[in-house]
Amino acid sequence: MKIIFFGTPLIALPYLDFLHKNENIVASISQPDKPKGRGQKIEEVPVKSFCKEKNFPIFQPANLKEPSFLSEISNLKAEIGMVVAYGKIIPKELINIFPLGLFNIHFSLLPHLRGAAPIQWALLLGDRVSGVTIFQIGESLDTGHILAQKKIEIEEKDDAISLEKKLIPLGIQLLEEALAALKKGTPETKVQTGAITLAPCLKKENYKIHWEKSSIEISRQVRALIHNGAYCNLPNGKILKILKADPIFPAIEGDEALPGAMTSFERGKGFIVKCGIGSLRILELKEEGKKAQDAWSFLQGARLKINEKFF
Template sequence: MTKIVFMGTPDFSVPILRMIHEEGYVVAAVVTQPDRPVGRKRVLTPPPVKEEAMKLGLPVLQPEKLRDSQELQEIIALKPDLIVTAAYGQILPKNLLDTPPLGCVNVHASLLPKYRGGAPIHQAIIDGEEKTGVTIMYMAEKLDAGDIISQREITIEDSDNTGILFDKLSVLGRDLLKDTLPLIINGTNERIEQDHSKATFAHNISREQERIDWSKDARVVFNQIRGLSPWPVAYTTLNGENIKIWSAKMGNTSSKEQAGKVVKIHKESFEIVAGNGETVEILELQPAGKKRMTSEDYLRGTGMKLSIGDQFE
């Protein structure tokens, strides 16, 4: 039976690891990122892939930096037939890429060559894409530039945020890899070189990308909010205080007021006008130092009086 080393870290990778194990492949090792402090109390927490591997009784390696590590030598010594990665979070060195006879394949959450890099799901939503998908590809030394083995696409709905689409693409990636692995193993898979002239990049989200610019069109702001939810979350300011915007929808109001002004208040939400005169309706938010809450709770809250004409920056 084919011996596989699996490399992945977040929740996205968990169904993929589980499928490989359930299909009866020999998982010689699971490689993931080290445990990290999480939350305000900085509790040392294992990554989701480690938790799944422990449940399945699989050996786990957690190098801080894979290149030149003892763990790298251990992986090579295992002599895997195939290495599968899915959102692992580190670049694989050439001596590892050259180790397995069947190669190293990656489950990437975009339709390559579009959105190479670490935040393809965020960026697809932020850019207002109507579809995205998953690519199974051979890994190369250059970021997400290897030959394509298989792809499967999915429609991006207005109701999708990054968290929802993350889960959908994780399942899509699991199913596509399940169908593709036998082809890789018996040597009948396709191998299509990417058109590098069409490559675009989705770099990790910067702090600057998180701030809402109300002078942009309402649809652009709406896509930004859902593209950054539930992490890292878009924010704006009111009276000098940061407010995270967790959830919104396109509003039904048009206004000639200055972009960023509150132009309508409902019982359960409020609308802010954007640069093109259309509005974004705010459904969930988080004032500085407080918990995430619905707009209804925010509007009811003491000391949080919101009025028509208030200016978000």
């Protein structure tokens, strides 16, 4: 069975590697390379680098409806397409090329958390359960019939990195089972049922810490956004990204302090910041223009005073 893979970032690579080793994958489709960093240097997307290393075709169309591109894909005679974090809505002109269907591996229990950032939103919302869904792609976003689905528990200390590490092998196991059913011609699909929730692309405002919120909410934000870092500003205005923090609820001290104020420190560990409800123990962080470090080391050079405010 010939397969075409759609994917772009690092999280797609384990699935592409599995298909490359175990199935007849005839090509991959990724988003175009984009400028990155301060220098805006064009950088290859991870899936493209993998394909070049393994020496099989990679397409990076700017327009998925381009007739010449559609003709090339059609000529490959693939029975199915498999999508993992491709990053664009796929038009019906491309969907219809695959006689057995185009399928997406999605990191939530659909219809909960439809959209581009389900792992992050599961943590932001405080979900206790996550999972992987393989569904057949239609014309609407993440609405197709479910081919396979499995769930796992989200642990209290999970962040986006640790949750990804749990979901990736679960998804590969699910992919193996789904492909076996498709090869036998016995796939059983079901309509999505239950409450529909959304997981839209994250915006800059999602990363900004508002100390008026509870310590539990801010802790979730830190864990969900660890890849790029939830941030606040130091008293001098510099950006401070919080990488690891624990909620203290209710606050054990500093009840008279305003949200955002440093109320105390713990020698060798970090420092405590007052929140709207409770407090947050800051353990790891990254100051603007510097490397990530533990909060205690940062405090030695920062010369912050008790009751000084982050904002």
